[in-house]
Amino acid sequence: MPGRNPFERSAQVPTFQLTSTTVADGAALAPAQFSGLFGVEGGQDVSPQLGWSGAPEGVKSYAVTVYDPDAPTQSGFWHWIVGGIPASVTELAEDAGDPERGQLPEGAFHVTNDGGGKRFLGAAPPAGDTAHRYFTTVFALDTDDVAGLADATPAVFEFSLRDHVLARATIVPTGSLPAA
Helix, strand or coil: CCCCCCCCCCCCCCCCEEECCCCCCCCECCHHHECCCCCCCCCCCCCCCEEEECCCCCCCEEEEEEEECCCCCCCCEEEEEEEEEECCCCEECCCCCCHHHCCCCCCCEECCCCCCCCCCCCECCCCCCCCEECEEEEEEECCCCCHHHCCCCHHHHHHHHHHHEEEEEEECCEECCCCC
């Protein structure tokens, strides 16, 4: 697949278990996980269900990101960023990325994605492009002091967390659209 691994230049940290009833590592996204905003047929911008376990001791909060390093831009594309997830939470429901549904845990917040919204924005790779990878990651953090990042850009948000990551868990589903 094209592009780089977005964590190749990050500090090596332990992993923990990340599962989903919605997406699977290496498997194609369902139509609901594609973008309705960009007019993808069947796209509904439904964020995946995520559950995690086995994070190391000392976790004070979690953050979740969905990032496409294969997007035809110099910086990839951030589809979803959530910060401030309490350490006691180990699951996000399917469609928690829709702020109107109110499914984020108390204290958690959306960061503006690269589409300009504070929500989950589904996949929209160019028609006929090779399959894109959607790095769906949960970060276990040694801090719960991230509220000041609610208005950060996705890149600044992740950069600000880099010295606080105790562990991370990633599932990488793929998505492509047929040539027009």
